[in-house]
Amino acid sequence: MELVYLWVEEYKNIKRQGFNFSPKFRCEFKPEYEKDENGDEFLKDDCELIIEENKDYLSIFPENINITAIVGENGSGKSTILDIVTNMNRNLSKLIIYYNGKELIVKNSYLDNFSINYLRIGVTQLKELNENNLSLRDSLFKNYQKYFFVNKEKKLDSYWYDFINISYLESDKNTQIIINLLKNRKIRLPFNTPKYFTISLKDTDYFDKIIESKIERDESFNISFIENNFFNLDYEIKENKLKRVKFYLIIANIFTYNEDLNNSFASIFFSNNSPQSIDDIIDMFLLYLSPSDKEDINFIVNSLENSFESNKYFNEFTIKIEKLDKNFINRYRRLISSKDNYFSKENNIFDFRFDTNLSDGEFEFLLIFSRIYEKIENKDSIILIDEGEKSLHPNWQKKYIYFLVQFFEKNYQNKIQLLLTTHSSFILSDIPKESIIFLEKDEKTGNCINATEKMEDFNTFGANIHTLLSHGFFMKNGLMGEFAKSKIERIKRFYEIVKKSENEIQNNTSAKKAWIDYFLRRKDKYYYIQSIIGEPFLQKVIKNYLDELEKVFDKENYKQKKLKKLVEEFGEDTVRKFLDND
Structure with a gap:
């Protein structure tokens, strides 16, 4: 199943706009409106839907993969289109066309009296799928799934897709997801991946300070008694890593869950049977834990003892x-997460790392791949990724499309359609223009404008990044930084004013003196700015401007500089002979 076309009546800043998602077809919905007695417009019954099949279309992507990119400035409507595709609003007036390989399926969510005259297109037929016809919808889409991946906070309410928020900050949660991917050695990834996983136990001093700070919050607590009866066991904890793990897991769990922590400490240390060993303390604290928490602690400790290899010299496994x-980190996370599933970094006693030092780019790619692996079943899928490259270094953005294609081609046989929003020129250089939706934002209304037709002569595939960036669509005000631009523009404006008023300046002695003073005060700075311009052609243009200005305001110095340049180029004797003959 493949998304082909979307028409939106009105949603946020998208008003009466259509979008083509598949180069296999070209669709255009031509709405006509009437006004009711109140002057409100409504869609007429017989509107025209034009669908042209592109029989010459050839895909550069693998047979089971189709990619469409949506590009535009912030606020132009990129993310809004993805929201609509996910059906987050069932009452939204829209027209969606899908292609299942044999026939085009039109989902019409307009009013019941709206109708379209469908035409047979070659061997491809059209079938209308009314939004209320659930049995037909379920039969057509039972083997079709949608996933929406974003790397920013987003609250959505949808009924027919799986929404996955990729947060690069939840490192412990992400580590578990990545491990689940790496455990499957059949999965082929486009770069070398870690083979080993290490858990480091934090220093005792770190956690002892946390314990002390917790106890000291209660002024009635006899801290000296605690120090004498509790922290004198510190040596035994340090010498036995597994006991230390178990003890700190218990304490972390109590800190996270038990609001009456000080009473727990008091009942243990002020009881008639005050603990004499670390084992006594562990047994007493276990009384305050739930059965599931005890089970998780024993699972973690037993795993470290029986499955991990302990480092003799460091507190590592x-x-x-x-x-x-596959549940190791999840069970640990659950153990020190609050009732509302908030992971307590303060009570975290482990640091996790892989044997391979993953770069930020590799980690983020692993996270994307692991999220996909976690969710996607063996079904045709549409995967929406909202600015997935946003936090990637440009060197990794260059590999973004290549890595995604490699991952899906090597690991999935079902059909995959990727819808990507992006700001990256690196990504667009890997995608043909036929597979890109260009959006603009109306400067007056802020509404979305589909500018794709205006870009027909703009070939993106294989284009160098400078060409893409310098195109007016991406940089309406030029490619350089605003500070540099302002400095260069000042020289250009001064030159233009002088050339426009040159005759008046030359004929007005007092005005000419003021202009000369103005130029001479700024001449050195202007020439310095010209000398450091990085773009060769622009540098030469500004040099010509300054030479022209110097000829007007500092003619003698201009002559001397020209003469010096001729001497350096041709030699003093040659220049002298030339001048003598002249």
Whole structure:
């Protein structure tokens, strides 16, 4: 199943706009409106829907993959289109066309009296799918799934897709998802991946300070008694890593869940049976834990003891990723997460790392791949990724499309349609213009404008980044920074004013003196700005401007500079002979 076309009546800043998502077809919905007695417009019954099949279309992507990019400035409507595609608003008036390989399926969510005259297109037929016809919808889409991936906070309410928020900050949660991907050695990834996973136990001093700070919050607590009866066991904790893990897991869990923590400490240390060993303390604290928490603690400790290899010299445990239990980190996370599932970084006793030092780019690609692996089943899928390259270094943005194509081609046989919003010219250089939707924002209304037709002569595929960036669509006010632009523009404006008023300046002695003073005060700075311009052609243009200005306001110095340049180029004797003959 493939999304072909979307027409939107009105949603946020998108008003009466259509968008083509598949180069296989060219669709255009031509709405006609009437006004009711109140002057409100409504859609007429018989509107024209034009669908042209592109029989010459050839895809550069693998047979089971189709990619469409949506590009435009912030606020132009890129993310809004993805919102609509996910059906987040069932009452939204829209027209959506899908293609299942044999026939085009039109989903019409307009009023019941709206109708379209469908025509047979070659061997491809059209079938109307009314939004209320659930049985037909379910039969057509039972093997079709949608996923919406974003890397920013977003609240959506949808009924027919899976929404996944990729947060690069939840490192522990992301680590578990990545591990689940890496455990499957059949999955082929486009770069070298880690083979081992290491858990580091934080220093005792770090956690001891947390314990002390927690206890000291209650002024009635006898801290000296605690120090004498509790922290004198510190040596035993340091010497036995597994006991230390178990003890700190218990404490972390109590800190997270038990609001009456000080009473727990008091009941243990002020009881008649005050603990004499770390084992006594562990047994007593276990009384305050739920059965599920006890089970999780025992699971973690037993895993470290039986499955991990302990480092003799450091407080570390290492395991081959494929042998790591897929729920290890999730159970640890649950153990020190609050009732509302908030992960307590303060009570975190572990640091996680892979044997390979992953760059930020590799980690983010692994995160995207692992999220996809976690969610996608063996069904045709439409995957929406909202600015997935946003936090990637340009060197990784260059590989974004290549890596995505490699991942899907090597690991999935079902049909995949990727809808990407992007600001990156690196990504657009990997996508043909036929697969790009160009959006503009109306400067007066702020409404979305589909500018794709205006870009027909703009070939993106294989274009160099400078060409893409310098195109007016992406940089309406030029490519350079505003500060540099302002400095260069000042020289250009001064030159233009002088050339326009040159005759008046030359004929007015007092005005000419003021102009000369103005130029001479700024001449050195102007020439310096010209000398450091990085674009050769622009640098030469500004040099010509300044030479022209110097000829007007500092003629003698201009002559001397020209003479010096001729001497350097041709030699003093040659120049002298030339001048003598002249």
